[in-house]
Amino acid sequence: MTHTSLADALKTQANAHRYVTAGFTERTGLGWHQPTPAGANAGGALSVVIPARNTAYALPTVLDALGAQQHAADVEVILVDDASADTTFEIARRHPVVTTAVRLAQQRGSGTARNAGARLAQAPTILFVDADMVLPSHVLADVAARAEADTVLTGFRHNVTHQVSPCGEPVLPKGPPLLSADHRVTWTPPTGKVLPYSGITLTDELNGRPLDATDDFQTLGYGRSYYDWDLPRMVVTALLAVPREQLVTVGGFDEEFGALGWGMEDTHLGATLIASGCLVVPLRQAVGFHLDPPDAASQWQTKLATWPATLARYRHLLSLPAPTARSNAFAAAADKHLIDAEVYTR
Numbered sequence: 001m002t003h004t005s006l007a008d009a010l011k012t013q014a015n016a017h018r019y020v021t022a023g024f025t026e027r028t029g030l031g032w033h034q035p036t037p038a039g040a041n042a043g044g045a046l047s048v049v050i051p052a053r054n055t056a057y058a059l060p061t062v063l064d065a066l067g068a069q070q071h072a073a074d075v076e077v078i079l080v081d082d083a084s085a086d087t088t089f090e091i092a093r094r095h096p097v098v099t100t101a102v103r104l105a106q107q108r109g110s111g112t113a114r115n116a117g118a119r120l121a122q123a124p125t126i127l128f129v130d131a132d133m134v135l136p137s138h139v140l141a142d143v144a145a146r147a148e149a150d151t152v153l154t155g156f157r158h159n160v161t162h163q164v165s166p167c168g169e170p171v172l173p174k175g176p177p178l179l180s181a182d183h184r185v186t187w188t189p190p191t192g193k194v195l196p197y198s199g200i201t202l203t204d205e206l207n208g209r210p211l212d213a214t215d216d217f218q219t220l221g222y223g224r225s226y227y228d229w230d231l232p233r234m235v236v237t238a239l240l241a242v243p244r245e246q247l248v249t250v251g252g253f254d255e256e257f258g259a260l261g262w263g264m265e266d267t268h269l270g271a272t273l274i275a276s277g278c279l280v281v282p283l284r285q286a287v288g289f290h291l292d293p294p295d296a297a298s299q300w301q302t303k304l305a306t307w308p309a310t311l312a313r314y315r316h317l318l319s320l321p322a323p324t325a326r327s328n329a330f331a332a333a334a335d336k337h338l339i340d341a342e343v344y345t346r
Contacts (some may be wrong), residue, residue, distance in 0.1 A: 004321070005320060005321060006275055006322040006323075007319065008319040008320040010047065010274055011223035011234070013223075013275060014215055015218050015220055016218055016274055016279075017216070017218060017279040020279060020281060027247070028040060029301075030143070031287050032146070033284040035136075035142065036071075036138055036141040036142045036284065037141070038072055038089040038141055040141065042145065044072075044074065044147070045073060045075070045106055045122075045124060045142060046073050046124075046126075046127050046143060046144050046147075047118075047120060047121030047122060047123040047125070047126045047244070048126075048140070049078050049129070050077070050079050050080070050128075051080055051082060051110040051113035051114050051117065051128075051130070051131065052113070053081070053084050053091065053107065054086065054088060055293075056084075056091055057162070057170070057293060058090060058131065058132040058291040058293075059092065059132075059133075059171075060095070060169075061128075061134055061170050063092070063097050064133065066097045066129075066331070067096065067134050068137050068303050069135070069138075069139065069140040069307070069319065070138060070139070071141035073140060073144035074139060076099045076100065076122060076123065076246050077091040077097050077098050077118040078101075078102070078120050078121060079100070079117075080099050080103075080109065080117045081100045081102065081104065081113075081129070082116070083103065083106055089101060089211060089342075092176065092200065098346065099345065099346050100120055101344040102117070102344075103342040103343075104118070105243075105341055105342075108337060109201075109265075110253075110265070111252075111253030111254065111255050111265040114253055115219060115253050115255065115330065116283075116334050116337050118244065118248070118252055118320070118334070119338065120198075120332035121244055121298040122242055122248060124147075124149070124245065125143065125147040126244050126247060127146045127239075127276060128238075128239070128240045128241075128307045129238075129239055129288075130238045130290070132290060132292075132293070132333060133238055133239055133291075134170075134288055134289040134291065135239070136287070138285070139288070143241045143283070143287060145288070149243050149246070150246070151243070151278060151280075152241070152243075152278050153241040153244075153281055153282075153283055154160065154234060154235060154236060154239070154240050154280060154282050155238075155288065156177075156181075156182040156282075156283075156284070156288075157236070157239060157288055157290040158177035158178050158179075158181035158287055158290060159287050159290045159292060160290045160292060160298070161182060161292050169254070173289070176287070177287040177289050180268070182287070184211055184229070184234055184236070185209070185212075187206075188205075188207065188208065188210035189206055189208060189228060193207075195227075195228040197233065197311070198230075198256035202227070205228070208226075211282060214337065216282050217281070223283070225274040229233065231270070231274055231280055232271040233267050233270070234270070234280055234282075235267060235269060235274075237265075238290060239288055242278075245274055246278055248327045249324065250273060250324070250326055252326075252336050253266075253268075254317065257310050257314075259296045259314060261303070261306020261307070261310050262302075262310065263303065263310045264310040264313065265309070265310070267326070268314050268317055271317075276322070283327070317344045
């Protein structure tokens with residue numbers, strides 16, 4: 001039997017989501033990209049899953065921001081500590097916003113941590129949030145009001161250089177996070193160099209606008225690209241909402257990426273969810289401050305050194321059949337990690 005590869009399956013999937021955004025506005029009277037009033041999503045449910053490793057420098061500020069969210073949704077917060085060497089787990093265990101704190105027995109990578117959190121999640125929508133992302137107070141309401149069974153909702157990030165106040169807290173910029181700070185919105189690629197993801201080389205300077213130029217990612221359907229960007233690459237788990245049933249069906253995150261190094265596990269998840277029929281829809285108002293660690297430069301170099309290996313893994317997975325019916329395998333793999341984990345439930 002011939003199976004369609006994941007790469008070929010992507011070529012069959014459109015991303016025409018205008019009916020979703022227009023339908024939301026017609027039902028609610030709210031603009032799709034408008035911050036959501038707290039009472040607009042009564043009855044919704046979210047499982048916020050936070051993978052964390054050595055993020056004590058940012059985590060109290062991140063969790064305080066979650067505690068300050070203005071929403072009417074039923075929300076649980078699950079933090080999975082990937083065997084940190086600092087006080088990450090103790091911070092999570094003591095913070096009142098965290099309903100479940102998990103500490104994995106061994107470091108496995110962020111994909112494994114997210115899978116473990118998703119295994120414990122009860123809501124139909126899982127919102128993945130990085131442990132260094134500080135969210136404006138409307139973001140949970142934005143997601144809860146707009147989530148559907150076949151949509152992947154992606155937010156954006158505004159990177160903030162590490163700086164602390166006299167009392168040791170991270171210093172945030174004045175004003176709200178800027179959408180334009182995200183590379184998927186404003187992108188200035190190098191010229192005369194091979195771009196490793198797509199393999200293309202740009203000869204002319206480009207003032208790239210991926211989000212605007214693709215009509216909110218719609219024209220990236222059917223496997224098309226905007227220079228170095230395709231639809232799976234727009235799926236970034238720093239702030240990402242996915243339907244839990246679809247996530248489980250495709251098998252969650254491929255955990256091999258964590259063994260190889262950094263990157264591409266969220267792109268691969270995006271590819272599998274798109275191939276399964278999900279639409280990727282941006283939320284322009286959902287932008288968080290992404291707090292750099294104290295040693296950001298050295299961490300970034302370490303991450304980039306492993307990217308060729310994770311990119312090769314991704315390309316290999318694109319050549320295999322699109323994953324389906326993986327629910328049992330997902331549960332078994334996640335349970336294997338959870339059985340040895342320390343779990344604290346409030």
